[in-house]
Amino acid sequence: MRRPVTIKHVAAEAGVSLQTVSRVINNGPNVRAEVRERVTAAIARLGYVPSIAAQRMGGSRSYLLLALNDRDRTIDGWRSGEGTDWVDQMLLGGMLQCAEAGYRMIFELVDTHSSHVEREVQAAISALHPDGVILTPPHSDNPLITGLLVRMGMPFARIGSTAQGHGFAIAMDDHGAAKAATSLLLDLGHRRVAFVTGSDEYALSGARLEGYRAALSERGQAVDPDLIGRGDFTFESGLAACAGFLALDDRPTAILASNDQMALAALKCAGTRGLDVPDDLAIISFDDTPIVRFSHPPLTAIVQPIAAMTAAAAKLLIRSKAGDADLPQTMILPFDIARRGSTADSPAGPGS
Template sequence: MQKKRSITIKDVAAEAGVSFQTVSRVINDGPNVTPAMRERVMTAVTRLGYVPSLAARRLGGSRSYLVLAFNDRRPTLEGWQSRRGNDWVDQMLYGGMLKCAEHGYRMLFELVDSHSDEWEAQVQAAISALHPDGVILTPPHSDDTRITELLHRNGLTFARLGSHREGEGFAVYMDDEAAARTATEYLLDLGHSRIAYVEGHPEYAISGDRLRGFRGAIEGRGLAVRPEYLQPGDFTYEAGTRAMAALAALDTPPTAVLASSDEVALGVLHAAAPLGLSVPRDLSVVSFDDTPTMRMSVPSLTAIRQPIAAMTARAAELLIEAKARNLEGTGLHLLPFDFVVRDSTAPPR
């Protein structure tokens, strides 16, 4: 059977009796197109069932119709290689890809290792090959001035997820300090006074924000933050299991734990039972992020819901608008968080 030939922009031009450059201007909402000409071309597009390719759309102007997202290479690959996956990445792609599609854009995803000597070559190779209309940076890249300066030198507009730092780019974030304070105050209101915190990765600016929120809530009730209740972490499951083992071994263990991420919370939860601790009877656990896995854990985890998909969607929207209207790519864009109470928290015994 002979393969059906794809309809091209030249077919549309022939059908409408115009040049293919005119067709390109119409499908790209370009200038110098009369309403009658637009209707004539779009009638041909509909009749032929033409779907514009990225190559065809690029003919009409300076837009590539691509948004490029850079994510941290090491933790992303570790999640995939361990077969645990990465719910944060899933939510980021979900929000960004759908929003891009609404505007006729495509979102591509690249991994960058900022610890590698090749980080600059990795970033430059990607943007040189793809010529994106905008770039989305996720933590910790969103606060890495080396990367933002490289993008600026290349004349690219970019958005920084999870960053509220002033400077170049759209900062799209939630108030992590307020979120940690809200979660800690909830535990305090339940009657807990021995509350531990498993910290995030020290290279992420949001880790410091969350720690300040935790401290502020504890000290705001006239209590002292006990150093042994602050456990180092890096957002991983293993950090949660290590922290739980260390906390359970204390002479006065905590009755509640605030975890800096969902994976950390799962590590705490899974390590508790072998140590003879029942959640929430003996230990309350609160998580950060609230990716879909949290509601399926046993017990389901109380969590701060970070608007990951909404932040990425907003970032994509800002980049597309900036490119279309030739706007300056700066400004702070704060999105709200939610606090979801489930079965992993209860008053202390």
């Protein structure tokens, strides 16, 4: 079996030091053109692929980004078998963007509710020495975590957060998305539109609720508190909220849920009560993870650009580490609505 080519082989082939090879790999200064050409030729002849260790030798960059996700929610979703592919899409976007720049992304789970959350984050950073940190909700708006990163001088990006503060903020227009989804249901003739919120720990939950309220207000409709159900992004919370809606004497004819799990719970509630979707009850979801395309009927959903948000976060951190100062501190990515079989005209008809 052929032994892997290392930086030592390249140095010997080119007749230079390990540090010189590393400076060439990292496009560093203080390397004569003739030496750079010799090292580059040796790399090509030997088919050498630079390792992170070799890249680190050349300067201040580690070529690693650290992504932090909430431990409890992630593990609970995996263990129950009810998780969605939100994490998969997040990893895909970040890892592909890192690969383009010769970086790697490491994924760590941290308990946002732990009294030792700062110690957990600091331990991960001390072990890995990343060039930047990507925070996913609810870490994105956890002041203990963001405050620690500021004190450490660690660049970071906050996915799903538009709050003012340090770090790059990358989010979807959650207010606009909820407003558009509610408006779609109103356009279809629904006048009793219910809304299932997300967890209050997530800033985006409040933005979605306000978007729902704004759509109703623009149509001259009062917000009925009975049609707002408190959820926490779990299937069980969606069941509880939707059961409450459907027990009302004047039940809703449409439900907008703040994520796919709670929308699937609405679909189950409708089925247990003998209601047809979409003829008796229309349902719209947030996120559009693949699971909603295989429900019966497939769910209409707000398409959240999960992979694109993580890719944008990774790109901003990498460019920042490279010295690019002309970078946006806030990025709002566009959403879309995927129309499927769970939405139709209200029983009273459109415009009623």
